[in-house]
Amino acid sequence: MPSPDERVAALDQILELAVLVNADMAAGLAERGLTEARTHLVWVLRQQGPCTQRDLATALRVSPRNVTGLVDALVATGFVTRQPHPTDRRATLVQLTDHGATVAAALDADHQEFARLLFADMPGTTFAGFTDGLGAVLDRMRGLVAESRPRPEEEPADA
Amino acid sequence: MPSPDERVAALDQILELAVLVNADMAAGLAERGLTEARTHLVWVLRQQGPCTQRDLATALRVSPRNVTGLVDALVATGFVTRQPHPTDRRATLVQLTDHGATVAAALDADHQEFARLLFADMPGTTFAGFTDGLGAVLDRMRGLVAESRPRPEEEPADA
DNA sequence: TATTGTTATACTCTATAACTATA
DNA sequence: TATAGTTATAGAGTATAACAATA
Numbered sequence: 632m633p634s635p636d637e638r639v640a641a642l643d644q645i646l647e648l649a650v651l652v653n654a655d656m657a658a659g660l661a662e663r664g665l666t667e668a669r670t671h672l673v674w675v676l677r678q679q680g681p682c683t684q685r686d687l688a689t690a691l692r693v694s695p696r697n698v699t700g701l702v703d704a705l706v707a708t709g710f711v712t713r714q715p716h717p718t719d720r721r722a723t724l725v726q727l728t729d730h731g732a733t734v735a736a737a738l739d740a741d742h743q744e745f746a747r748l749l750f751a752d753m754p755g756t757t758f759a760g761f762t763d764g765l766g767a768v769l770d771r772m773r774g775l776v777a778e779s780r781p782r783p784e785e786e787p788a789d790a
Numbered sequence: 791m792p793s794p795d796e797r798v799a800a801l802d803q804i805l806e807l808a809v810l811v812n813a814d815m816a817a818g819l820a821e822r823g824l825t826e827a828r829t830h831l832v833w834v835l836r837q838q839g840p841c842t843q844r845d846l847a848t849a850l851r852v853s854p855r856n857v858t859g860l861v862d863a864l865v866a867t868g869f870v871t872r873q874p875h876p877t878d879r880r881a882t883l884v885q886l887t888d889h890g891a892t893v894a895a896a897l898d899a900d901h902q903e904f905a906r907l908l909f910a911d912m913p914g915t916t917f918a919g920f921t922d923g924l925g926a927v928l929d930r931m932r933g934l935v936a937e938s939r940p941r942p943e944e945e946p947a948d949a
Numbered sequence: 950t951a952t953t954g955t956t957a958t959a960c961t962c963t964a965t966a967a968c969t970a971t972a
Numbered sequence: 973t974a975t976a977g978t979t980a981t982a983g984a985g986t987a988t989a990a991c992a993a994t995a
Contacts, residue, residue: 719972755791878953
């Protein structure tokens with residue numbers, strides 16, 4: 632059983648890692664003309680194809696108003712377009728431009744390269760021990776979140 | 791040697807854990823009337839005692855203007871006070887109120903309790919394997935950041 | 950002349966509420 | 973009546989630039 636101090640130290644390391652990884656990713660996104668929130672939207676479009684803004688609001692767990700702003704910005708910077716919905720004249724379909732799709736693919740490549748760098752030279756046994764513990768911690772964390780979040784009222788359809 | 795796919799999966803788990811931990815902490819802070827940025831400032835005051843706003847800007851790596859806003863908000867909500875600096879009439883000393891100090895101590899206790907919960911029931915060997923790998927990943931990440939960030943504080947030798 | 954903190958301005962992300970057009 | 977997306981308004985965090993008071 633780890634001591635309380637060891638646990639706090641491990642948590643502090645997780646937090647430091649989270650801060651560093653996050654800052655690094657944000658810097659990479661900025662070079663490509665994206666922010667985190669806009670990238671999240673681009674990522675949903677890459678995975679799901681053209682979406683209504685309503686779909687995007689649901690997927691991003693954000694207000695419809697916020698989606699309007701994000702899409703405005705992504706249209707202005709050439710990452711996405713708004714198209715009329717074929718059957719519902721209230722709705723708009725948001726889809727990636729060629730540029731948006733190209734950048735999204737580059738982000739994917741960056742992600743893989745980053746994973747390679749992060750674990751470069753790590754022995755297989757160390758890696759295995761790390762991922763074992765990481766999986767356990769992640770499961771625990773998911774459980775804690777589920778406990779403290781009292782029913783989002785719907786099925787969280789994860790995609 | 792881990793495969794590329796295994797590495798990406800591990801990175802994805804790190805990112806998911808970061809998101810969950812961050813959201814959980816933000817929720818806890820909100821219950822205490824704090825945001826992340828304001829908490830960061832409170833934390834510096836807890837560790838270093840009364841500071842000038844200039845000191846805070848440096849510690850938080852944020853613009854002086856931003857500190858003005860954060861301190862305004864923390865004064866309005868009763869966490870800190872502005873005092874005249876004893877020797878430099880340009881400067882103000884920001885210090886925790888009793889309430890601010892009490893909440894900061896409670897956050898510290900929360901932190902320890904959270905660490906306990908996160909690793910509850912984890913066998914010592916699993917924990918040890920996890921922290922070994924985590925330490926290695928964190929070192930690697932610090933190295934990557936140091937590489938990509940071209941010298942703060944010192945003169946940029948070239949470019 | 951340099952430093953401290955401010956006002957002025959602006960951008961991003963976020964929210965709710967009210968409204969329009971459509972279903 | 974309900975839904976999709978907008979305008980209006982607001983607040984938080986962030987930045988630069990110009991300026992006052994002080995060093």
